[in-house]
Amino acid sequence: MILPASSFASSAVIQSAPLRFDKPPVSLHTLLLNRHLGKISKLLFRGEILDIRAYFLLPLVASAVLACDVAANAAENAKPNVLFLICDDLNCDLGSYGHPLVKSPNIDRLAKRGVRFTHAYCQYPLCGPSRASFMTGLYPDQTLIHNNSIYVRECVPNVKTLSQMFRNEGHFATRIGKIYHYGVPRHIGTAGQDDTINPRGRDKDEEDRIFSLIPGQFGGTLSWLAAEGTDAEQTDGIAAANAAEQLKSYAAKKQQFYLAVGLYRPHTPYVAPKKYFEMYPLDKIKVPEVPDGYLETLPDPAVRSIRRKPQNSNLPDKIARQAIQAYYASITFADAQVGLILDALDEAGLAENTIVLFTSDHGYHMGEHGHYQKTTLFENAAHVPLIIAGPGVTAQGASSSAIVEMVDFYPTLADLCGLTPPDSISGISQAPVLKDPTLSPRDSALTQYATGYSIRTPRYRYTHWGEDGVDGAELYDHESDPEELVNLADKPEFAELAEQLSQVLNMRIAEANRKPKKVKQIRDREERRVPRTAIGPR
Numbered sequence: 001m002i003l004p005a006s007s008f009a010s011s012a013v014i015q016s017a018p019l020r021f022d023k024p025p026v027s028l029h030t031l032l033l034n035r036h037l038g039k040i041s042k043l044l045f046r047g048e049i050l051d052i053r054a055y056f057l058l059p060l061v062a063s064a065v066l067a068c069d070v071a072a073n074a075a076e077n078a079k080p081n082v083l084f085l086i087c088d089d090l091n092c093d094l095g096s097y098g099h100p101l102v103k104s105p106n107i108d109r110l111a112k113r114g115v116r117f118t119h120a121y122c123q124y125p126l127c128g129p130s131r132a133s134f135m136t137g138l139y140p141d142q143t144l145i146h147n148n149s150i151y152v153r154e155c156v157p158n159v160k161t162l163s164q165m166f167r168n169e170g171h172f173a174t175r176i177g178k179i180y181h182y183g184v185p186r187h188i189g190t191a192g193q194d195d196t197i198n199p200r201g202r203d204k205d206e207e208d209r210i211f212s213l214i215p216g217q218f219g220g221t222l223s224w225l226a227a228e229g230t231d232a233e234q235t236d237g238i239a240a241a242n243a244a245e246q247l248k249s250y251a252a253k254k255q256q257f258y259l260a261v262g263l264y265r266p267h268t269p270y271v272a273p274k275k276y277f278e279m280y281p282l283d284k285i286k287v288p289e290v291p292d293g294y295l296e297t298l299p300d301p302a303v304r305s306i307r308r309k310p311q312n313s314n315l316p317d318k319i320a321r322q323a324i325q326a327y328y329a330s331i332t333f334a335d336a337q338v339g340l341i342l343d344a345l346d347e348a349g350l351a352e353n354t355i356v357l358f359t360s361d362h363g364y365h366m367g368e369h370g371h372y373q374k375t376t377l378f379e380n381a382a383h384v385p386l387i388i389a390g391p392g393v394t395a396q397g398a399s400s401s402a403i404v405e406m407v408d409f410y411p412t413l414a415d416l417c418g419l420t421p422p423d424s425i426s427g428i429s430q431a432p433v434l435k436d437p438t439l440s441p442r443d444s445a446l447t448q449y450a451t452g453y454s455i456r457t458p459r460y461r462y463t464h465w466g467e468d469g470v471d472g473a474e475l476y477d478h479e480s481d482p483e484e485l486v487n488l489a490d491k492p493e494f495a496e497l498a499e500q501l502s503q504v505l506n507m508r509i510a511e512a513n514r515k516p517k518k519v520k521q522i523r524d525r526e527e528r529r530v531p532r533t534a535i536g537p538r
Helices: 028-033 037-046 052-077 105-112 127-136 162-168 235-253 300-306 317-347 406-416 492-512
Strands: 081-087 114-121 172-177 223-227 257-263 270-273 354-360 383-389 398-405 445-449 452-456 460-465 473-477
Touching: 081 317, 105 114, 105 317, 105 354, 105 383, 114 445, 127 162, 127 406, 162 172, 162 257, 162 406, 172 235, 223 317, 235 257, 235 317, 257 317, 270 317, 300 452, 300 460, 317 354, 354 406, 398 406, 398 445, 445 492, 452 492, 460 492, 473 492
Parallel strands: 081 257, 081 354, 114 398, 172 257, 223 270
Antiparallel strands: 114 383, 354 383, 445 452, 452 460, 460 473
């Protein structure tokens, strides 16, 4: 706080002509700004502030200094807001991640004001287990959630979730759309595992128009629709509008917030307005190729993972191009909704004090290894986009090759907001990387699926199936084989490396099975059938 000149009987700088001093005369404004009340008093009585009327300003100056201190303390104590943005089933097919075709201008502009992580990985390549994991900061073997039809509280009833931490610390916590698992499209518009804002658009109402490889099946089967109408009529368009209203409300109320917005796209069915499909002509689409005899190089469980749903494997070229076109269209549509939310954040004047984290729940295959969708331990299913921007992020526009796990979201956001996360969490804060992107707090990232576990180091991916690899192993060198098509695990010249990585993997598995402190785990829970029209009790 600086007092205006009109607050003083004369000008802020008092004339010094009548006397000579070794030091230049001092401005009351300058002293006030620097909160040197004691110095003002000494200068007054030593005659270095010459206007006698300044003597009568001491009470006013004292009040102003106190106000400055209070304002400074309030600023120091103000915790940042958090905007948590997540797309469903989004891989790294984005412009900012180097994809030659996919248009993602809004996610890309977020990357320019934040740090883009090139090596971020999910802990389970399936919606429910992954979301339960990053929302609790625990590994799937700690949450005990390994499939979609389980509520967090059924397995870890007293765990403190990420949103709970913020709510307990005074943030107004809000969910819009899909944060925990939802059946898509079955449960769109229903209350979910909590009850906040649950948008429903024409994509849900027009399911009968959607093309599917198996008619009438959508969520786990490749399906798509080039929809009529506008973005605003789609579920995610409604979610973006809801988010914009929330941000406007927070700003008007000067309310500290944690806002989590979960977009449904690009999850199947790939539904987006027609204009997005038109951005990707079929003759520009490239369908990944798989070498002859490739499956013979893989352990049986790995083969089963990429052939789990035969309808989604080895598609005819025409159908493959249409599916990839629809996926890209859904990405660009989702990106447009991200843009609306970011614009609303800026327009509300909240961007400077809001941490934005953008990510996906896991990666996704679009023809790689002959597979479409998720649920494998290959790079395609494990690798996720991750961008963090806002206060505390000084390396703006940088990319980092630091290894990140999604369980790291919890401690990183806590660190950036000056909060203390619970002792139970397993993640590591990546906040230092946001200042120095050359740092790497982790040496490896752990992902699991079915009976398999996999680690990703800066150079290698090592996977084993069954206890201690009894059902086979995979080893890939990303320097020479970024597509993970050449399994080195059984080659004699790589035996020593495979053994070293196996030891690291076993150590990581043991860590991921550590019982979380003060968290109750229910291993023998009663099985429950998920209703078809609603998620169930909250």
